[in-house]
Amino acid sequence: METPLVHLDKVFLAFEDKGVLNGVDLQIHHRDRLVVLGQSGGGKSTMLRLILGILRPKSGEIRYKHLRVNRLSRSKLNLLRSRIGMVYQYSALISSLNVRDNLALPVQELGRKSEAEIDALIEEKLAMVGMSGTEKKMPSELSGGMRKRVSLARALMLDPELVLFDEPSAGLDPIMSSVIDQLIIDLTEKTNTTSIIVTHEMDSAFRIATRMAMLYQGKIILDSEPEDFKTSDNPVVRQFVTGEVAGPITEPEANADSS
Ligand SMILES: Nc1ncnc2c1ncn2[C@@H]1O[C@H](COP(=O)(O)OP(=O)(O)OP(=O)(O)O)[C@@H](O)[C@H]1O
Numbered sequence: 001m002e003t004p005l006v007h008l009d010k011v012f013l014a015f016e017d018k019g020v021l022n023g024v025d026l027q028i029h030h031r032d033r034l035v036v037l038g039q040s041g042g043g044k045s046t047m048l049r050l051i052l053g054i055l056r057p058k059s060g061e062i063r064y065k066h067l068r069v070n071r072l073s074r075s076k077l078n079l080l081r082s083r084i085g086m087v088y089q090y091s092a093l094i095s096s097l098n099v100r101d102n103l104a105l106p107v108q109e110l111g112r113k114s115e116a117e118i119d120a121l122i123e124e125k126l127a128m129v130g131m132s133g134t135e136k137k138m139p140s141e142l143s144g145g146m147r148k149r150v151s152l153a154r155a156l157m158l159d160p161e162l163v164l165f166d167e168p169s170a171g172l173d174p175i176m177s178s179v180i181d182q183l184i185i186d187l188t189e190k191t192n193t194t195s196i197i198v199t200h201e202m203d204s205a206f207r208i209a210t211r212m213a214m215l216y217q218g219k220i221i222l223d224s225e226p227e228d229f230k231t232s233d234n235p236v237v238r239q240f241v242t243g244e245v246a247g248p249i250t251e252p253e254a255n256a257d258s259s
């Protein structure tokens, strides 16, 4: 079996006393588009931060190919991060910088390219996301969907092997979110990039995923083909996929008077 690109191996993580991940086992293979499903507050963004080495687990290990992410030195970690693109939930563009300077930043930090080379790269990446000619625009002049495209272009600036998307359709209307989904599919296919997409939009999930994993109570309870999520008889998975109010997933307060 091929070495996974990313492997979360029995990962436990808690904030103060609150357990968030209770033994997560998950492998991401080359060219997967893995959709991670799970409740709000369930630890999905936390998983992405572990992969980027921003957080360390209480126990267990995160490996990137053969690298042990939670043991890397600062400089090795920076090198690793330059191979991973991240698209944040609300785009996270720097509001005081125009599109060009936002995109230039990750490349300038590495200090290997001239400004002219960077400009050529920016032109190429903006064209890939359908945003050619917007270099001089400020983030505040762009719609939510356009900002999302720019943040996608920024994630691609260093030709990453892996792109992490945290709620790519957050705050977008259904049409724009379909457009972004399609862009994610086209770009990852064109560039042979592996991706992890966190979402709780089921329509998006089924459009994008080549594989799905569901995080529930700190563990991966199903990791499979998308089809299996539609037919699963696990009540938690079923409730999540269908979005029904009644089922094992409830708000803590609602437990008291459920019958
Ligand atoms: N830095 C932190 N310090 C303390 N608690 C944190 C920290 N980051 C996250 N948490 C807590 O850990 C839990 C998991 O958070 P996380 O952001 O990973 O959830 P999520 O699945 O991404 O949720 P959402 O779908 O709402 O984005 C939450 O209860 C959150 O409050």
Ligand SMILES: [Mg+2]
Pocket: 044, 045, 046, 166
């Ligand atoms: Mg989150």
